[in-house]
Amino acid sequence: MKGPIQILVLGKEGVGKTALVVRFLTRRYLTEFAQLEEVTYERPVYVDDRQVTLRITDVSGKILERRSSSKEIFSKVDAVVVVYSITDRQSYDVAENIVDWLKRDRKSNPSLPVLVLGNKCDMDHLRVLSRSLNNFDSEYQGVVFLSTECSACEDSDGVVDAFHSLIRKVIEKREGSTKSQRKLSHVPLGSPKQIRATIKRRFSVFSRERTTL
Template sequence: MRLIHNMTTIAECSTPDCSPPNRAIKIAVIGGGGVGKTALVVRFLTRRFIGDYERNAGNLYSREVQVDGEQVSLQVQDTPGVEMSDNGAVLSDHVSCSLQWADAVVLVYSVTDRRSFDLVSQLHQRVAQCGSGGPPVVLLANKADLVHLRGVDPQQGPLLAGALGCAFYEVSASEDYSQVHEAFHRLCCQLAKRRPPASQPAEKRRPKSPNMQDLKRRFKQALSAKVRTVTSV
């Protein structure tokens, strides 16, 4: 089954002939709560739109794909919504770890939510602090189909993207798969052209996914509790 419809550069590897991936492409999707991050990720990876999700728990989605003829493991980290306080953006540990982990970032706001748009500049500052200049970024304005609820003018997204120096797409996860695909595809192609330094293998360039870190932490807690119980007996 093809992962990307009508595209020859990115395809899901679902046949026995596919060799193991040579490297991983890691993308984190960041934005305010309720902007449609999970819907965008699922739309990109499966071409399906699901309108109702449980509270975002920050799932990691993984697929083996081909990008411009190279076999890669594509990992997309969904993240819980970032909240805004009087002192600015409040990033959870999960979001902070995701920024350190990712090779590229998709920043998302909803055209129906002005606060989510105002949050983007602060999130971009956090991204830029990761490494030398930060990873590549694409800005996505979601829910473009909800014209009657629009709270962000159409020209403001491109202007902000220009100021931040990143690509911009206004999309509708519910109605338009092609633009969602194009945004993620742009990052995949950018990253596929990059080669990790010979002395620093790709597997060691970034920390592990926040999901894996959380699982290890829970395992250690459970093991510690079991040891304490045995000792007391």
């Protein structure tokens, strides 16, 4: 599998996007982060005993609207993670808007896997969203959606499992594309000797037709 897997992380400010990415990549939970508009992490990880290189770009919620005007934002990525907080109803609305945006822009990347993560399950006593509220389609015209809830603070395994599920979808997509290309490039055309014999047989038909006239 050539090239790193490119993952874009989107969501409202304060939902824990960076905490989730850092938890996944390092298994550590950090409470303070530098306020940057965009951060890219590149690191090899193991998924099912297989090493893959990831390039994860964490986009600040403050510049999400500005980035949404770019038609190429999804064309260069392999997968998207959309994050909301179970303690913030507005963040869920933002996540729904991002998903709608992904559906509208699916032409730039028609089979883009998307992971929708509800973060902060450790704060269930402050939950404002019902567990049955998740309305994200499992698949929409080729766009595959995975959705779950987790906690960057207390659920390291849940975070890792969620990202691994997404990465598996990307690997399946890449390997499926590679197999299709191989099938097309290995269509048997026949040896030069076979081609000459075929041509000779075809011309011999015309010769016989002339002699019988």
